[in-house]
Amino acid sequence: MIELRGIGKTYALGGVSFDALDAVDLDIDSNAFVALTGSSGSGKSTLMNILGCLDTPSRGSYTLDGEAVSGLDEDQLAQVRNRKIGFVFQNFYLMPRMTALDNVAQPLIYRGVSPALRRARAAEALERVGLADRAGHRPNELSGGQRQRVAVARALVGQPELLLADEPTGNLDSRTAREIMTLFAQLHSEGQCVVIVTHDPAIAACCQRVVRLQDGHVVEDRYGH
Numbered sequence: 001m002i003e004l005r006g007i008g009k010t011y012a013l014g015g016v017s018f019d020a021l022d023a024v025d026l027d028i029d030s031n032a033f034v035a036l037t038g039s040s041g042s043g044k045s046t047l048m049n050i051l052g053c054l055d056t057p058s059r060g061s062y063t064l065d066g067e068a069v070s071g072l073d074e075d076q077l078a079q080v081r082n083r084k085i086g087f088v089f090q091n092f093y094l095m096p097r098m099t100a101l102d103n104v105a106q107p108l109i110y111r112g113v114s115p116a117l118r119r120a121r122a123a124e125a126l127e128r129v130g131l132a133d134r135a136g137h138r139p140n141e142l143s144g145g146q147r148q149r150v151a152v153a154r155a156l157v158g159q160p161e162l163l164l165a166d167e168p169t170g171n172l173d174s175r176t177a178r179e180i181m182t183l184f185a186q187l188h189s190e191g192q193c194v195v196i197v198t199h200d201p202a203i204a205a206c207c208q209r210v211v212r213l214q215d216g217h218v219v220e221d222r223y224g225h
Contacts, residue, residue, distance in 0.1 A: 001161060001193055002028035002051065007060035009046050020046040022216045028195065033188040035204035036197045038213035047213065048197045052085055052164045053077040065161045082110055086155030086163045090170035092147045094139040100126060101135040104154045125153035129183060145176035152183060163187065165196045169203055181206040
């Protein structure tokens with residue numbers, strides 16, 4: 001589903017250019033459970049931004065679900081993000097005054113989905129993450145783990161081909177982090193493509209495949225359990 005060929009990203013800082021990514025080739029199939037890992041400055045965040053159509057490569061090609069996206073402009077990339085990618089972030093980014101249900105339904109507004117269908121789809125997504133009974137609660141009435149589950153439900157509500165999680169356990173204690181990783185494993189078992197960006201080897205080890213970056217290169221690509 002994901003096909004990267006010769007991906008490079010060059011940044012210019014103070015008149016000096018450097019390669020955040022260089023000649024990255026990567027294939028990820030449609031039912032994958034992958035960790036992108038590496039130390040700070042390894043290029044994993046740059047790669048995540050390219051995979052998520054938040055940034056474009058300086059060179060190389062990126063094909064997502066059969067669509068060449070590396071040459072698209074910002075408006076076209078936004079459409080791809082809206083249709084094909086669900087994002088989960090470390091800081092949840094929930095709207096504090098909205099209920100869990102309304103937070104989850106939010107992305108569907110931009111797709112022009114009717115209010116009744118939005119609520120039905122949001123309720124279904126909350127059920128998938130085990131939070132059907134918290135639909136009417138606001139974020140400050142939920143634990144950190146529950147907030148992250150709401151964020152996962154919001155990412156799932158648009159039925160994305162790719163679920164992209166950036167340090168999704170970074171603000172959680174170790175027990176809650178394991179629960180969230182169990183949820184991702186469950187979603188993968190249901191056929192969802194899940195890519196997790198993490199610097200934590202214990203979190204990476206929960207995934208089926210670990211791709212490690214260093215200095216803008218893939219230096220390890222191994223399958224675990």
